[in-house]
Amino acid sequence: MSEMKHLVTLEGLTVDEMMAILKAADEFARGRQQTFNQKVVANLFFEPSTRTQYSFEMAQKKLGIETITFNERVSSISKGETLYDTVKCFEAFGIDALVIRHPEENYFDQLMGHVSIPIFNAGDGSGQHPTQSLLDLFTIWQEFGYFEGLKIAIVGDVANSRVAHSNIQVMKRLGMKVSLVAPPQFQEAGYKWHDLDEVLTEMDIVMLLRVQHERHQEALSLSQAAYHEQYGLSIERERQMKANAIIMHPAPFNRGVEIADEVVACERSRIFKQMENGVYVRMAIMSRAFER
C-alpha cells in the first residue's frame, strides 16, 4: 500500500506538496472532472460547522464519493463511547477515509498509527485547521500568484483560533510577513503584537477572526461596540487599505463586531471566494489521498 495520506496538520507537508494541492485545487476550479466510484467517506463532526462540513460534502459529491454524516447526539457517544472506538468502528465498516472535527486539541495523536485509513483534520479545538489554511493559501495564491514577502495582518482572537495557529506557521514558512493584532486577553506568549491602525495601510491582506466565545473560561471584557472600535474592520479602516489589498475571514463572521456589515461583501472582500475555494481544496485533498 502507498503511504497513508493523512492530513492532520500542515507541518508534515513540504512546500512542494502544498503547492501540488493548490495546483490540483486550481484544476478543479477550472472544471477538472474526477470520479472515485465505490469510495465512502464518513464526516465526523463533534463541533458545529457549516462551511467545513458541507464543503467537504460538496467536494465528495463532486468526486462521486458516497458520504456518511455522523450525528454525535444520536450516536453511541451519548452512551459513553470514545472517539477512538468510534473511529475503529467506522474503520471496521470498510470506510475509505474519515473527516474529523473535535474540540480536543491534537485528538488525532491517539489515532495515528492505529488506523489504516486517511484522517482529514477538520479542526482540533484551538489547535490546527489545515484544510482552512490551504483554502486561505489558495485564495491568496489566486490573487497574488506568490507568497514570499506578502504582508498579512491576522486580527482578533488569535489565542483561541485554530485558523490563526495553522496560518501563522505555514505563512511564515512560505516567507509571508505576519503581523498579529489582538486584545490583551487574546494574546499569547511567543509573538509580537501590533496595533491595527499602525499596520493597516501596509498590509496586502487583512484577515479577521471571530471571537471564540465557546472556548473562553471568562467572558470577553470588551463590549461588541468597543471591540469593533479597536479591532474591527470598519468602513473607515477599509478605505485606508492599499489599492490591491484584500480582506479575508474564515467565517462565521459577526457583522458589526470584527467586521462592519458593509465590508463583508465589499469589492476587496474575498470571504465568499474563500467559501467557494474550500470545495476545490477539499476535492484536491481527497483526490490526493485516493489517487494511485
Ligand code: NCD
Ligand atoms: C472556523 C473554525 O471552525 O475554526 N470556521 C471555519 O472552519 N470556516 C472559524 C470559527 O469558527 O470562527
